Amino acid sequence: MANFSKSHVPQFSVEVYQNEFLPEGGREVSAIVTVSATGGGTTGGLPLGGRAGAPSDLPHPPPGAGAAVVVMVDCSGSMEYPPTKMRHARDATAAAIATLRDGTEFAVVSGTHLAGEVYPGGGRLAIADESTRAQARAALDRLSAGGGTAIGTWLRLADRLLARSQGAIRHGILLTDGRNEHESPEDLRSTLASVEGLFTCDARGVGTDWEVKEVNAIASALLGSADIVADPAGLTADFTAMMEKVMGKGVADVALRLWTPVGVEVQFVKQVAPTVEELTHRRTETAPRAGDYPTGSWGDESRDYHISVRVPSAEIGQEMLAARASLVLPGDDGGGSSGGLAQGLIRAVWTDDMAASTALNPQVAHYTGQAELADAIQQGLNARKSGDFDGATAKLGRAVQLAEASGNEDTAKLLSKVVDVVDAATGTVRLKATVADADEMTLETRSTKTVRVKKQ
Template identity: 75%
Template sequence: MANFSKSDVPRFSVDVYQNEYLPEGGRDVHAIVTVTATGGGTMGSAVSAPHIFSTGQAPEAAVVIMVDCSGSMDYPPTKMRNARDATAAAVDTLRDGVRFAVVDGTHVAREVYPGSGRLAVADAGTREQAKTALRRLTAGGGTAIGTWLRLADRLLASTDAGIRHGILLTDGRNEHETPAALRDTLDACAGRFTCDARGVGTDWEVKEVTGIASALLGTADIVADPAGLAADFRQMMETAMGKGVADVALRLWTPMGAEVRFVKQVAPTVEDLTARRTEAGPRAGDYPTGSWGDESRDYHICVRVPANSVGEEMLAARASLVIPATDGTAQSLAQGLVRAVWTDDMAASTALNAQVAHYTGQAELAQVIQQGLEARKAGDLDGATAKLGRAVQLADASGNEATAKLLSKVVDVVDVVAGTVRLKASVADADEMTLETRSTKTVRVKGPGDRRG
């Protein structure tokens, strides 16, 4: 394990879990890289106990809350009221000194508070002013989420705050702009701020909401009952207030002749980062990880190395946490090493590392759930049964009880070990959407010697 601490950031550590042994001629090296950040304060205590670093100050942060105010938010009328209450709860959770704004989103984006292209500075007075402005929010118009994100980007760009974050709520499909326009917006905003996205009710498109969160390195979830919005918004804002450093990258250096096959975040959710690589010097590439508070995440990396003979060994990769700078330099936070050793010991070279095996199964679990639900929607009942049966089997084997519970609302389980299931004749929209939205949530390895919790 390697550690690095800096006065204005949390302390990071990197642990590498792998079976470094390869058979003669073997080329693919798999490893789970566990990154842990500590010392940046405890999440969930943003108001009562600001996150103090060794500088004596909490990091500067800016947040824009985007509230869907399209016409559908009036059906039922309690939905708009719940959205106002939720936004008020988020505003109340802002730490003093945080810059913030509220945006009204329809087929256009409008500043609700403070207005004039500015961000307010959170204190008792501005929080009350913002909540007063929220009472004027009414439902009407269409939905063009890209315009909301563009406005949030402009507002956040007006500050030099280190932590730049968005919270987005929608209850409907993005019907008033093209998918290509939304993709262009996400491409333009990626790396500029992070964003959590929430769908309320059951009339929104899961892939749109999860796609926004994925592109902007945030979280996505469903709030099927609008009455649950306030608690969810409060928790999102508490988490945002717990972030201590932004724009952290996982940098992978590989030796001559080696190449990175893939990089995936595998805990707390599955997120493929492979295509997001940016070059960072000779044989090195950066993969974005977003903002960090007190937390731990796992990454599955696969490196293809040149084939070698028994007895040879090499450094397959060096995994570092860095904060890249615009001048090409980078602040190193922590690093770990991935090794390759060639052996003729069959038992050693064929043994599966527990962490690698576990997360390979978790990634497959997310994939087969999504494939099964797509097959069900397409009327391919046999395909859906096979995929969701495999999902039940994987969830049980890995101890992913939350996902197993969600699956039980979509299928009747006949034999959990064999993965034998029957599709339920009737499934509530909320249950299906919850399973799809949360399909990428994973559980960590549990067992003797697991030090990550």
């Protein structure tokens, strides 16, 4: 990764919410770490996170640039049914290109059982200005549907193109309307493993003939968002919003570094807002007792992380630093003692005050419920698909109960299209006899979206 100046990085802040009090013999410590970034949105043309060794024979983006984007458009045969689907995909891609700020590097890839360069071609990235945007729109008019679907080939081509970028933000937008039928699941998993950490990617499924788990897996591995656009007419608005968000990113490859003292074990680390994302298995060891968890790129935004550690038992009256959470940039080799961009401390204090040690921290309790909500939806839908209707009713009923208790109104509305709610407070529901494919897929795709704790 390239060197850079921290003066061009958004300002980060860290807040820790926990009940630090433990009873005698208590060892489990949980905390919600809220990370906020402000003042982002541009990198000043510095190669923040740009790949070392990128070719130097290409035109360098002018000052103000710092992003590279590759849009991957499904052009398989199914995109022709209905014929308006391909037209909406072309229009949406054109709208996304129109949203690029001047100086942004970009390319468009067509995806079938192969991956093709639509614009600019020759293994290059174009630099956005009035002329290149017009040329890209003209190239899109030549897109047509035909062939199969092998998404791994699209991602590998996007990776090769983005590798040529000197920009900070390397981002993909992927649109598919069908299942990944022309390569094995193992091939796609292998591709995702090979490009993980090299760029982020938002994935979208259009219509209702694609596989939710495939699209979610792509977004999860590449730290992007996943969603459904059931009506192709909604693609333009969705693509425009996605590209606006990419243009608002200010720094890439930020990591959440967790340092723990001797004897402390990390139980799990997961993002819990705005979506639930398991990060525990993505730890990279950076120093003795310190490991980094990837968080991707940041603009002006706030995210919440749930950290759980297991500390050695201690006597009443003792206290200790259970963990230190900090935000760091690529190349920060300061180890566990580095404060990075911002840091927060997670503490453990042993007390014989039963009221203090048994009190539930509101943030920890809330996000524990939100993670359970996401699991209950997934398990309920899987049970429904397998014909286990009693199990589906129980799990989806629990999901309704959790959504009601936490005030997650969006998820509650999606659940109401799959079950008839008798009593939300108790989770009493009946499965609907018929459910539209779009409604079931929307609930599954958005099951990990959470609602934040309401400020008192």
